Amino acid sequence: MMIVDPSQNAKGRLLPPDIPFRFFATALFFHILAWVVLFLQSKDAGGLSWPMLSALHLITLGVLAMTAAGASFQLLPVATKRGVRAEGLCRLVYWLLVAGVALFTGSLVHELPGLAALGGGLAALALFGMAILLIDNLMGVEDMPVATGHAWAAALSLLTVEVMGGILALNLAFGFLENRGNLVLAHGILALFGFMGMLAQGFSTILLPMFALAPAPSEKLARIALFCNALGLLCAVVGALLEVRPLLVAGGLLGILGMAVLGWSLLAVYKKRLRKRTGFFFLPIWTGLAMGPLAILCGLAALFDLFANAGVLFLWVSVAGWLLTFLMGVLQRIMPFLASMHSVTAMGRTPLLSQLMAEGWAKAHFALHLTAVISVGAGLVVESPLAVRLGAAAGLLGALAMSAYGLELFKRVRRFKRDGI
Amino acid sequence: MFTITSKVGQLLHQDHLQAIALLQKLEEFLIGQTSKRPPDAKNETVAALLKSVATVIDDEITRHFGFEEGHLFPALAEAGENGMTSFLAHEHGMIRPVAQELGKLARAAMQDGFTEESWKQFHSLGLEMVEREIFHIQKEEMGLLSAVAALIDPQTDAELAMKFAESN
Numbered sequence: 001m002m003i004v005d006p007s008q009n010a011k012g013r014l015l016p017p018d019i020p021f022r023f024f025a026t027a028l029f030f031h032i033l034a035w036v037v038l039f040l041q042s043k044d045a046g047g048l049s050w051p052m053l054s055a056l057h058l059i060t061l062g063v064l065a066m067t068a069a070g071a072s073f074q075l076l077p078v079a080t081k082r083g084v085r086a087e088g089l090c091r092l093v094y095w096l097l098v099a100g101v102a103l104f105t106g107s108l109v110h111e112l113p114g115l116a117a118l119g120g121g122l123a124a125l126a127l128f129g130m131a132i133l134l135i136d137n138l139m140g141v142e143d144m145p146v147a148t149g150h151a152w153a154a155a156l157s158l159l160t161v162e163v164m165g166g167i168l169a170l171n172l173a174f175g176f177l178e179n180r181g182n183l184v185l186a187h188g189i190l191a192l193f194g195f196m197g198m199l200a201q202g203f204s205t206i207l208l209p210m211f212a213l214a215p216a217p218s219e220k221l222a223r224i225a226l227f228c229n230a231l232g233l234l235c236a237v238v239g240a241l242l243e244v245r246p247l248l249v250a251g252g253l254l255g256i257l258g259m260a261v262l263g264w265s266l267l268a269v270y271k272k273r274l275r276k277r278t279g280f281f282f283l284p285i286w287t288g289l290a291m292g293p294l295a296i297l298c299g300l301a302a303l304f305d306l307f308a309n310a311g312v313l314f315l316w317v318s319v320a321g322w323l324l325t326f327l328m329g330v331l332q333r334i335m336p337f338l339a340s341m342h343s344v345t346a347m348g349r350t351p352l353l354s355q356l357m358a359e360g361w362a363k364a365h366f367a368l369h370l371t372a373v374i375s376v377g378a379g380l381v382v383e384s385p386l387a388v389r390l391g392a393a394a395g396l397l398g399a400l401a402m403s404a405y406g407l408e409l410f411k412r413v414r415r416f417k418r419d420g421i
Numbered sequence: 422m423f424t425i426t427s428k429v430g431q432l433l434h435q436d437h438l439q440a441i442a443l444l445q446k447l448e449e450f451l452i453g454q455t456s457k458r459p460p461d462a463k464n465e466t467v468a469a470l471l472k473s474v475a476t477v478i479d480d481e482i483t484r485h486f487g488f489e490e491g492h493l494f495p496a497l498a499e500a501g502e503n504g505m506t507s508f509l510a511h512e513h514g515m516i517r518p519v520a521q522e523l524g525k526l527a528r529a530a531m532q533d534g535f536t537e538e539s540w541k542q543f544h545s546l547g548l549e550m551v552e553r554e555i556f557h558i559q560k561e562e563m564g565l566l567s568a569v570a571a572l573i574d575p576q577t578d579a580e581l582a583m584k585f586a587e588s589n
Contacts, residue, residue: 014504014508078563078564081567081568081571206563210559210562210563211559213441213555213558213559213562274438274441274442274445275441275445275555276445277445277448340556341508344511348511348514348515349515350512350515352549352552352553352556353552353556354552
């Protein structure tokens with residue numbers, strides 16, 4: 001039997017395993033750290049203090065962006081059928097992002113504006129490298145217009161987020177902005193709904209049908225969703241920058257419409273799936289996707305002051321409810337998928353996915369994560385530090401369970417390779 | 422999965438559909454039966470399933486793999502796609518002996534029924550076959566069929582489709 005050397009695949013579209021897995025493992029570490037910071041700083045429930053900003057950025061930059069980088073470096077080339085041309089740049093992005101996130105979030109906890117600005121700058125540089133790699137891979141790709149359209153929107157959003165994030169980071173040190181509120185809101189919308197949201201939605205049109213062996217979603221509906229999402233994003237960002245509430249509202253409504261259309265078309269193909277027994281990981285994926293429109297509804301509630309702390313709730317549901325839940329579900333599937341493809345024994349065998357996936361840990365993570373999302377969300381609304389702290393404790397246990405899932409995967413791969421079956 | 426535009430891609434996809442349908446039926450049966458209770462191989466439903474395992478899983482999958490390795494992968498290699506095809510060929514190498522052994526056990530059971538030992542082996546191999554082949558089909562549906570659509574010109578596509586039809 002011919003034995004495939006992973007390095008041979010690296011010349012094609014499968015990257016050496018150290019590239020995606022270094023991002024995933026670090027994301028799992030920052031995931032734990034984010035909940036620890038939130039747990040320790042829960043006295044600030046209801047406001048966005050510096051330590052709360054630290055916890056928030058540990059999730060957005062440390063978990064979401066880190067996972068998105070590892071996943072997109074590996075999955076986008078598979079979708080576009082074009083290999084990554086600069087593996088060294090992927091590794092550089094990693095080190096810059098790790099250093100940037102650690103310095104930025106650590107400095108926020110200790111309220112050190114100068115170092116926070118430096119850390120923010122490093123993270124911005126890392127994401128700039130990521131944007132270059134994404135754009136390089138997307139250039140000239142004509143098929144799969146929906147997935148690549150979302151990826152283009154994500155890459156362009158990322159570049160703009162860079163500029164805005166850089167200005168905000170410098171402002172931490174030099175304080176030159178008179179009113180940074182508009183820029184903070186635009187930065188948040190673009191980072192969550194532009195960069196991360198567009199990537200999540202674009203990849204879901206490829207990954208969900210692949211995982212379930214289902215047909216591709218309707219291209220017409222997916223194009224409508226992309227149009228609504230992109231226009232909604234533009235309206236919301238311009239509305240935030242210029243403080244035009246009707247534009248923000250229009251952006252929110254278009255975003256809900258786009259997500260609903262895409263979600264409906266994905267659900268329709270899922271119902272037609274060939275693989276009836278889909279794994280547990282689909283539950284966090286669907287839950288995450290369902291929380292996207294809910295997050296925007298919270299944002300609209302904040303615009304009309306419908307209840308106290310709706311703005312913080314909007315941020316929380318977007319970050320932890322929608323994107324974090326969705327990405328953890330995706331990670332639960334793509335980590336064993338990639339590990340299996342890289343685990344060829346001396347006898348030329350690869351492990352079965354069921355041999356690698358420790359679903360018990362995945363289930364524990366989901367239950368604890370959902371408890372955390374609800375409890376922290378409620379705590380933020382009613383300004384109860386106790387509810388936030390209890391939620392953060394559940395989130396921390398969930399993050400530990402998710403790390404145990406990753407660790408168990410690593411141990412099982414090693415055992416499989418060692419036994420050389 | 423992608424919208425399949427090539428002729429040979431559509432034929433391969435049809436084969437995948439047939440294989441998945443049977444694999445899922447086999448999976449349901451194996452899970453319901455458990456490894457400890459050998460079924461009655463003379464039972465009409467069980468006998469029909471064993472016959473399908475022997476023909477579709479062993480013969481048809483062997484034919485499908487043979488076509489890909491003999492005709493499709495070389496055509497893709499000529500178009501510059503080597504990494505993915507060598508990986509898929511490697512997976513064929515892992516699946517083929519499982520399919521053949523499973524086919525052999527199914528044929529033996531059709532004649533003499535299952536012993537506790539042969540059922541345990543069939544149960545374990547069957548579940549391995551289901552997982553390996555479905556995971557393999559996922560990769561082919563995602564990577565191979567889109568590569569065929571992107572890299573194979575219409576004339577080669579028609580020739581390959583003809584060869585595939587002839588191999589049936």
